Amino acid sequence: MALSLYSALDVAASGLNAQRTRMNTIASNLANARTTRGADGGPYRRIDPVFEAVPISRTSELERNVAQVRVKEIRQDDRPGQMVYDPGHPDANAQGYVEYPNVNVVEEMANMMSASRSYEAGVAAIESIKAMARAATGIGR
Amino acid sequence: MLREAVVTSLYAAIQPLHAALDYHLDRQNLLVTNLAHADTPGYVPRDLRRPTSFAAAMELALSRPSSGTALTADGRVASEDVYLDRTAGAGEDGNFVSLDREAAKLAQNQSRYDVVSTMVGAQLRLLSWAANDGTGT
Numbered sequence: 001m002a003l004s005l006y007s008a009l010d011v012a013a014s015g016l017n018a019q020r021t022r023m024n025t026i027a028s029n030l031a032n033a034r035t036t037r038g039a040d041g042g043p044y045r046r047i048d049p050v051f052e053a054v055p056i057s058r059t060s061e062l063e064r065n066v067a068q069v070r071v072k073e074i075r076q077d078d079r080p081g082q083m084v085y086d087p088g089h090p091d092a093n094a095q096g097y098v099e100y101p102n103v104n105v106v107e108e109m110a111n112m113m114s115a116s117r118s119y120e121a122g123v124a125a126i127e128s129i130k131a132m133a134r135a136a137t138g139i140g141r
Numbered sequence: 142m143l144r145e146a147v148v149t150s151l152y153a154a155i156q157p158l159h160a161a162l163d164y165h166l167d168r169q170n171l172l173v174t175n176l177a178h179a180d181t182p183g184y185v186p187r188d189l190r191r192p193t194s195f196a197a198a199m200e201l202a203l204s205r206p207s208s209g210t211a212l213t214a215d216g217r218v219a220s221e222d223v224y225l226d227r228t229a230g231a232g233e234d235g236n237f238v239s240l241d242r243e244a245a246k247l248a249q250n251q252s253r254y255d256v257v258s259t260m261v262g263a264q265l266r267l268l269s270w271a272a273n274d275g276t277g278t
Contacts, residue, residue, distance in 0.1 A: 065174070
């Protein structure tokens with residue numbers, strides 16, 4: 001597979017997909033900022049996607065360097081959550097403390113802005129590829 | 142033999158421009174990859190080395206169109222040397238991508254592609270003008 005405007009579009013699209021995955025995890029973290037009963041019984045743990053670069057092909061030096069983004073894993077953050085004294089809470093422990101999720105809303109907001117900017121950059125890249133395609137089809141006209 | 146040589150020289154002006162288009166297309170692929178990997182841990186942005194300065198290559202291509210390719214013998218820019226661009230510096234995750242830097246490179250690359258494709262169009266119009274005995278376009 002030679003490099004073309006389509007391979008560039010594929011790579012840009014994989015970047016957009018990665019940022020959308022990141023946005024999903026951020027939304028999940030924000031929505032569950034006070035969830036004390038997660039899937040495994042304890043409080044919700046914040047999640048983060050880990051991205052990796054996957055070359056589109058290995059036939060040439062150039063193509064090894066043009067890589068799509070793949071979501072390698074969704075990693076759970078195991079930092080301890082905040083302990084709040086609330087003996088009346090149904091999930092309080094023997095000492096009367098409730099462990100809330102390890103989600104820091106400010107941190108998530110910053111992540112969200114970063115994801116949103118990266119997404120915009122990807123859209124700008126696609127616009128640029130489209131402009132190049134227009135220029136190419138304009139040759140000979 | 143002679144006729145063949147004449148036909149080849151008709152397109153000799155376009156050949157180096159074609160190479161320049163290829164170069165910018167390859168570079169666009171790399172730059173888009175850099176933008177897509179703005180959040181991949183440990184990713185170092187790539188760029189394509191130019192044989193000389195773009196201006197010099199363009200000048201060569203324009204001033205000596207009949208001498209064949211100005212860039213490399215096979216009509217391609219020597220595009221195989223990809224280099225890692227660590228200028229922007231890395232964050233905590235070892236990622237060297239700077240969105241602004243890459244976006245600026247992308248815009249620059251795109252406008253250069255526009256310029257070259259306009260020049261190819263102009264060369265082709267020139268040929269068609271000649272083919273029509275200097276009448277019409």
